[in-house]
Amino acid sequence: MNTTDEPSARTFGNEDALPRVPLPTLEDTCERFLAWSAPLLTPAELEETRAAVDELLADGGAGRVLHAALEEYDRSEGVHSWLDTFWPYRYLGRRDRIALNANFVFLFQDADLTQEERAAALITAAVDYKLRLDTESVPPVAQRGRPLSMEQNKYLFSATRIPGEKQDTVRVPYTDAWPGPSDARHIIVFHRANAFRMDVIGPDGVPHSPADLADGLRAVRAEGAARAAAGTAPGHLTTKARAEWAASRAALLALDPANAQALDTIETALFCVCLDDVTPKDDHEATDHLLHGDSGNRWFDKAVSLIVFADGSAGINIEHCGLDGTTVLSFVDDMMNTSTEDHARSSGARPQGTPAIEPVRFVLDDALRADVHAAAVAFADYAAATATETVAFDDFGANDAKKLGISPDAFVQMAYQLAHQRAKGRVGATYESIATRQYNRGRTEAMRVVTPEVLAFVRTQNDPAATADERRAALRAAAEAHVARAKDCQAGRAPEQHLWELQLIAERRGAELGVTEAPALYSSPGWRIMRDDYLSTSSAPSVNVKYFGFGSTSPQCIGVAYVLLPDRFNVYLSTPRTVADAMESFAGHLRAAVAELRDLLAGG
Known part of the structure; x- marks a missing residue:
């Protein structure tokens, strides 16, 4: 930005003035990691994961050494973000096919x-x-009056x-x-x-x-x-x-x-x-x-x-x-x-x-x-060997959700959770991409959708003894928790990429730093289960786009690419053909869930 603090009108004119991606403390990251993984774990799995986290946090332990190395890197000349080496590995390091x-x-x-x-x-x-x-x-893209990074345009x-x-x-x-x-x-x-x-x-x-x-x-x-x-x-x-x-x-x-x-x-x-x-x-x-x-x-x-x-x-x-x-x-x-x-x-x-x-x-x-x-x-x-499906809602969109007093994205994410539980009999790990372009070289943050409130919502919605008021309250509580977590991700307060980069530092520089064994956290149930997607979701809101699509990310995963517009909502699903029946069941339950939740909120 220029000396008057007015955003530059040049495409790349604001990049150097954008705030850096914040690097969370190790304590904050570990606390969030436990909270994010807990809803997916049994008590025994949670206890094992908590022990691994305690080991990572121990004074003089591997976690402290690795985090100190990351802090030093973040302060280094020419480094724009502590994620500067993460992103090339994240995308360019993958060895499977990209098509x-x-x-x-x-x-x-x-x-x-x-x-x-x-x-x-x-x-x-x-x-x-x-x-x-x-x-x-x-013109640089702006969000609530603040310019976003345009670096990706290069x-x-x-x-x-x-x-x-x-x-x-x-x-x-x-x-x-x-x-x-x-x-x-x-x-x-x-x-x-x-x-x-x-x-x-x-x-x-x-x-x-x-x-x-x-x-x-x-x-x-x-x-x-x-x-x-x-x-x-x-x-x-x-x-x-x-x-x-x-x-x-x-x-x-x-x-x-x-x-x-x-x-x-x-x-x-x-x-x-x-x-x-x-x-x-x-x-x-x-x-x-x-x-x-x-x-x-x-x-x-x-x-x-x-x-x-x-x-x-x-x-x-x-x-x-x-x-x-x-x-x-x-x-x-x-x-x-x-x-x-x-x-x-x-x-x-x-x-x-x-x-x-x-x-x-x-x-x-x-x-x-x-x-x-x-x-x-x-x-x-x-x-x-890849099965796909489309689900179109011509009678529901973001404006309808807003009229019902609920975040549009939270509404559809809760519909996904309910549909998945009914299709597969369980709530599973769910990824949602959250943009962080308000930061210098910002890209995305990994949000994990399943919260205790999501579990309570799904349980209440499926309970025949629950009243409509109880179901509405559970839905709104889950939606509010979803919005709060999304805001945390937008603010750079999310655990997964931080812990992942520490793991990569251990692999790259472990011997040099004296970290000779992989920390137990990376084999813990929490790390494995939280990241083993059952749903991988991302949205692309544009009136010029009919459908957004990508492949699934694991053998049991359903890729959920959605275009949520003011007056309509289109979803493209993908999964390995070996589990196509479950995806088709999910699609059917999703149609029902959207109508069910809309009617529930309209009734109260």
Whole structure:
């Protein structure tokens, strides 16, 4: 911020003035951890967990040593947050596949356009946003008058995750290796598993007009009319577990210098556009295809992939390492809330003829073709082993919850808890993502939804002897506890990421710090059970989004991605197919629970 303490209007102008993510004391974190895990534990499990916490808190013990190291790191020059090393590990350190497991998607509202027109409109809007980002003229997002961190916007364009044997990296602008905004002028367009480089900005830095872009996309469709032969679309490799994909990438680079050029073209591209042949029969099928569609027609490592179906319906697939939902929603809203003509006018786009297009060709030998084919088959099987469902509420939304005197998010979270207990016979660990962008480099905090009040609410709601007044009181008490915990998370008062980072410090520096054994807390019932998700939930409120989707996080988990708007509420569910019956039961119970809780509150 400037000297008058007024927030800067420049996109990144407030970053250095934002408060740091607070580092809780070890005592506060341990107290909250016990309170958060207790509702999920038996008395014996809680006692074992409490003993592990006492050991962690002991004077001169491992917990004190690790926390002191974290405090020292937080004070170090150049460190923005005590989470600076946590986030790269959290996302780039995962070794499973990111396609379906980590990437997330939004299905956009429909537009009455052809495939080429819709794609051209989205490209026009995205390029306009990119150029405004370059000049820092995208207004900073504010919350209750306070600017939020815009740092994640640096990961929107020309950002690509690079697989590594032990940990991935990211190739991105605004770094020492690539100072300032991206100077790329091209995107990658996929059609029928063929990849093409297409210039969207002319040689003089002026964007192509929407009509030019539509002509370029038609040229791509014509040149890519024949589907790529089996085993020849390296996009399939981006679905592999990360170390395996790193080995495949190394083989590509070793085989022929042309492959380095092809990878460079893809990795530096502003973003991807995927022209799919599919015409989804409904929103459910469309969201499925966004999440795990034809992997030959994708590059899942690319930060942003705009996907346009044959009928002009469209959405976006996001690589998660540098981007959270709130940042992407702001980008999507900017694209959608302004007409294509106004975006073109804003960016200075003008007709320049059909954009230059060029096939992106890889040299493959028999071993790599077999590798590509095997990756395609494996991912298709993996996607087929995932069950999904949509639940739409056209007669209930956030405004209805507010009229009933309850927090909209608390209302739907209580509905999830009630539906899950009725579907699976138990209340299970539940994750909810809470945004913390009011802090310097802030991202999200991990909220655990199950409280003693939630247990009491579910028990009372299922008790045939309970009166309506008792049920209402239990629901409101659970909702108030939910809101209070969410506020704690927003304020950086949450235990999980703090304890997790201490665990990672022990793994990285244990020998140096004299912590030679993993603290007992990390094998305690509380740590294991609190983090073993039965429900993994996150919301994406935008009138421009029909559905939000992501995969589940564990064998028994139901992923719950929801769009809660003033007048409606849409949910996309995902789970391993082996437990699909439980998910379908959950969906049915959720429909009933929303109506039941609404009627309960309306009656009092």
